[in-house]
Amino acid sequence: MSGRLVLVTGGRSGIGAAVGAAVAAAGMRPLLCDLVAFPLEEPMAWQTPFDVSDEVAVTREVAAIEAECGPLAGLVNAAGILGRMQRPEKLRMEDWDREMAVDLRGTYLMCREVGSRMAARRMGSIVNIASVVAVSSAPVHSYGPAKAAVVNLTMTLAAEWGPSGVRVNAVSPGFTRTPALERGFASGVMEEKRMIDISALRRLVEPSEVGCAVAWLLGDGASAITGINLPVDAGFLCGVTWQAYGGLRGS
Template identity: 35%
Template structure:
């Protein structure tokens, strides 16, 4: 990371959900390196506390707190713990999901899958926002970044996850408009395929899965967690001071067009 890649978040308190692994882990690490005090939350208590310990050992300010985003009281307690340790939350990153690497077909999916995706992704973000917004409103400052997905805008599989992420896009815009007068900004980061452990099941079946997916990306590769983390840091920083209600697409060009089809049309 060079000086040109830096976003100064010194003095900010950031709370990240789903932070024990994958995108959340890298995002929490990047935020800490940018100077933020990070509250690493996850339903995986050991995972979030281990990460917080690693960051603390590196000289960063970090706290690991077990939190289930489907539990109202648990969310409120985690936010209160963050405030009592570092101060009120300045940045909330809603990243929690339930991993479902190979989902069932729509007509075979149990309603419980829909209930879970909507409860964790949408209502989980709502619970977290409701817990941090009063303090942000009182201080007339704050940033919320929601992690959505290209699945919110086109069908790439997993209907319940896609629907939940689409709802989160709408929720982001609602936050931006309703709380903008309080100096609070809300934006979404919209990733394409990101190389994380969530793909382990597919990769175990086919070690070339990322190579196969890369052909659909104009930049010729799938994304890495730091591609997303850098975008979160940008939106959290003063460099994005007049950006709110926006969706920052970080997808290597996937939604810009279809390179495979384009080559076929061109006869190449």
């Protein structure tokens, strides 16, 4: 993958931005895109903002990106919105629809547009950002099902495009210190200490750690790996069930 072009959605912030840095450090060429405009001096950015859930915009921008920058060898779907923690009777259907649209439909549309081009060229690697919520449960009634569907979509597309030489994998971050999570802490809805207490490594995940895992999955070091979902969670999934037994032991 050395020198090859990798498109990263949601690249303006958090995990997407960290993926861009990790991809560059691994010798690939990141191209960041987002719904929000980038500073004009950002050298790695596609300067036309677009919404990944908008079919017309995705089709138009992917074509424009390849025409201007060359063929995409990698795609990372990091654009997403975190779920609203509301009871089903309180969660408005327009919020449910918007989370599904960005987190699932957007991932599908980007995969469809970029993956089919990769398949025609018989090479490429895609990483979808899911979540530990995809394989557990949480009071986020649209976000959780959307992320579970992203994991299933990842396996489905891996089987679809594997014969054409395109790999498709997912990375599921645990609680990762990004602006989105910081907003959750600031609002009082989420509590940092509680998240740390249930994770085996007793800490949050740093965005750069997700970035490194994504860069590795994109690259030739992972050339036989497709259709997997890799948790990068500081031991959240293995630690959380210990709550039923009184919690993790002290170090």
